[in-house]
Amino acid sequence: MPVRTAAQRRREAKLAYDAFMAECPSRQLLDTLSDKWVTLVLVALAHGPLRHAELARQIAGVSQKMLTQTLRALERDGMLTRSVTPTVPVRVDYELTPLGADLQREVRAIKAWAERYMPRVLAARRSYDARRS
Amino acid sequence: MPVRTAAQRRREAKLAYDAFMAECPSRQLLDTLSDKWVTLVLVALAHGPLRHAELARQIAGVSQKMLTQTLRALERDGMLTRSVTPTVPVRVDYELTPLGADLQREVRAIKAWAERYMPRVLAARRSYDARRS
DNA sequence: CTGCATCCTGACCGATACTG
DNA sequence: CAGTATCGGTCAGGATGCAG
Numbered sequence: 241m242p243v244r245t246a247a248q249r250r251r252e253a254k255l256a257y258d259a260f261m262a263e264c265p266s267r268q269l270l271d272t273l274s275d276k277w278v279t280l281v282l283v284a285l286a287h288g289p290l291r292h293a294e295l296a297r298q299i300a301g302v303s304q305k306m307l308t309q310t311l312r313a314l315e316r317d318g319m320l321t322r323s324v325t326p327t328v329p330v331r332v333d334y335e336l337t338p339l340g341a342d343l344q345r346e347v348r349a350i351k352a353w354a355e356r357y358m359p360r361v362l363a364a365r366r367s368y369d370a371r372r373s
Numbered sequence: 374m375p376v377r378t379a380a381q382r383r384r385e386a387k388l389a390y391d392a393f394m395a396e397c398p399s400r401q402l403l404d405t406l407s408d409k410w411v412t413l414v415l416v417a418l419a420h421g422p423l424r425h426a427e428l429a430r431q432i433a434g435v436s437q438k439m440l441t442q443t444l445r446a447l448e449r450d451g452m453l454t455r456s457v458t459p460t461v462p463v464r465v466d467y468e469l470t471p472l473g474a475d476l477q478r479e480v481r482a483i484k485a486w487a488e489r490y491m492p493r494v495l496a497a498r499r500s501y502d503a504r505r506s
Numbered sequence: 507c508t509g510c511a512t513c514c515t516g517a518c519c520g521a522t523a524c525t526g
Numbered sequence: 527c528a529g530t531a532t533c534g535g536t537c538a539g540g541a542t543g544c545a546g
Contacts, residue, residue, distance in 0.1 A: 265491030266484040273483070274407040292528055303520055308529065318497025329527040330526085339493060346486050350406070351399040353479050358398030360472060364451025425508055436540055441509065462507040463546085 272317065273347075277302055277310040282336070282344040283351070285320065289335035319343060405450065406480075410435055410443040415469070415477040416484070418453065422468035452476060 272278055277299065284290065284298045296307055311334055314320045319340035325331040336344060405411055413432045417423065423431070429440055444467055447453045452473035458464040469477060 266487040269483065269487035269491060269494075270409070270412055274409055276403070276407055279403055304529085305521090306519070309519095316498055316501045317494045318501075319494075324528090330529095332528060339490065339497075342490070343486065346483055349482060350402065350479055353476065354399040354402035357472065357475070358402060361402075361450045361452075364472075365449055368449040368451075437509085438541090439539065442539090457508095463509095465508060 272313065275310065275313075277306055278314065279347050281307075281310055281314060282319070282340060282347055285334060285336045285340070286344055286348075289333045292332050292334070295334065314340065405446065408443065408446070410439055411447065412480050414440075414443055414447060415452070415473060415480055418467060418469045418473070419477055419481075422466045425465050425467070428467065447473065 280299045280302070281295065284295055290298070292307070292311075295311075296302060296304060299307070302310075311320070311322065315322050315334075318337055320334050320336050323333050323335070325333070410432065413435070414428065417428055417431045425440070425444075428444075429435060429437060432440070435443075444453070444455065448455050448467075451470055453467050453469050456466050456468070458466070
């Protein structure tokens with residue numbers, strides 16, 4: 241009987257992997273970017289500050305909870321600023337920081353790629369599906 | 374009593390939203406890219422074809438199931454080719470298509486951004502956490 | 507070696523209700 | 527209007543075993 245079971249070894253490998261992950265900058269960014277709403281918020285704020293409700297309207301399909309969560313995370317990462325105007329009722333504006341604006345430009349590059357090549361991808365998909373039906 | 378409840382209206386909105394999504398090329402790409410493993414596979418294959426097991430080794434932390442799933446999806450989208458050599462045991466190689474290689478370059482841009490700016494993001498994160506502790 | 511089917515857990519997310 | 531807390535359902539994805 242081995243000192244460690246296969247499962248244990250795997251778990252240890254996973255821990256080492258996580259530690260490695262925690263240090264790798266590109267994977268950290270990938271993690272945040274892989275959040276569905278992050279990119280949409282970035283793009284929505286491209287043309288100036290917006291209020292919470294305005295964002296919710298522009299990003300169809302987002303729940304209020306997810307929107308708040310996403311905004312908090314982006315604020316924490318220094319991608320946007322959150323400014324509260326203490327009127328009644330309160331007014332809260334969100335605006336991209338220079339850093340956020342910069343990332344937003346990168347995201348737009350991906351978007352441009354998509355608009356250019358997605359037809360090809362869709363064609364590939366169709367032919368793949370046809371081949372196995 | 375309204376003809377439709379709030380919940381119903383929300384559900385209809387969601388359906389309309391989904392239909393919209395299904396047509397928007399950039400969001401479709403975002404969807405596939407938001408899959409954690411997709412980008413890693415693309416980058417791993419940047420320097421030439423690899424076998425299933427080699428990929429699994431290079432992408433630490435991926436389960437065999439997820440790897441296969443990801444490879445299938447990418448094959449379907451025309452991003453890579455899967456070639457089987459009928460030896461015993463079988464040998465399967467995965468290689469980027471020109472399309473996949475092109476997308477891979479875009480992904481690298483994001484990666485470069487991360488390596489450049491993540492320190493700033495981490496700093497922002499620390500100061501945010503400090504401010505509220 | 508590669509791939510598929512099954513089971514199962516836990517993370518995520520939406521719905522709802524309540525506060526300032 | 528903006529935000530928080532809680533509950534519950536869903537589903538992605540990991541573990542495992544088997545087949546070609």
